[in-house]
Amino acid sequence: IMKRARWIWQSLQDFAKQQDHVLPKRYxxxxxxxxxxxxxxxxxxxxAENAPSVxxxxxxxxxxxxxxxxxFDADKRAIKVKRLLDHWxxxxxxxxxTERLEAVLxxxxxxxxxxxxxxxxxxxxxxxCSTKGNLILNPHLVKAPKECIDYVILHELCHxxxxxxxxxxxxxxxxxxxxxxxVKARLDGMAELYLNE
Numbered sequence: 751i752m753k754r755a756r757w758i759w760q761s762l763q764d765f766a767k768q769q770d771h772v773l774p775k776r777y778x779x780x781x782x783x784x785x786x787x788x789x790x791x792x793x794x795x796x797x798a799e800n801a802p803s804v805x806x807x808x809x810x811x812x813x814x815x816x817x818x819x820x821x822f823d824a825d826k827r828a829i830k831v832k833r834l835l836d837h838w839x840x841x842x843x844x845x846x847x848t849e850r851l852e853a854v855l856x857x858x859x860x861x862x863x864x865x866x867x868x869x870x871x872x873x874x875x876x877x878x879c880s881t882k883g884n885l886i887l888n889p890h891l892v893k894a895p896k897e898c899i900d901y902v903i904l905h906e907l908c909h910x911x912x913x914x915x916x917x918x919x920x921x922x923x924x925x926x927x928x929x930x931x932x933v934k935a936r937l938d939g940m941a942e943l944y945l946n947e
Contacts (some may be wrong), residue, residue, distance in 0.1 A: 802814060840869060847903070875893050
């Protein structure tokens with residue numbers, strides 16, 4: 751620890767600076783939202799006639815609220831927008847994670863059948879794997895690029911064979927995804943923004 755004290759101190763300082771730049775979401779027009787590694791500008795629209803919805807359109811993530819312009823309570827409005835976005839992200843995550851799992855599964859030759867997965871919003875983890883081989887994935891992961899999603903899924907699939915982080919686990923991961931370190935670093939670098947609510 752003493753030999754690495756300077757590096758540890760510098761890393762803690764860098765991490766603290768990174769947190770200073772990430773403000774909590776207010777769920778108002780103009781904020782940035784992420785989907786598959788791309789930034790989208792949030793646009794909140796009022797429409798008393800249309801059903802509430804979320805749509806990606808021309809670089810914007812449009813959230814339509816069923817309310818007239820004069821119904822304005824910022825806190826309630828933010829709760830509604832967040833709820834709609836959470837549902838939208840969950841729906842997208844289910845589709846994208848299924849697609850990515852099917853795409854990377856052939857690399858994990860030790861997995862004999864399609865593992866089931868479910869979602870759990872986690873503050874510090876992207877995924878986990880039960881001893882029975884069931885995957886738990888963080889729905890916020892759908893905000894990351896597909897390569898990062900593939901990394902997390904492959905990482906968890908490796909736990910089906912090696913349910914630990916032993917040397918054998920890391921060798922197995924390197925075998926099926928040689929560039930995992932770069933991809934993990936990319937994901938870690940954006941984690942604070944992707945997990946920000």
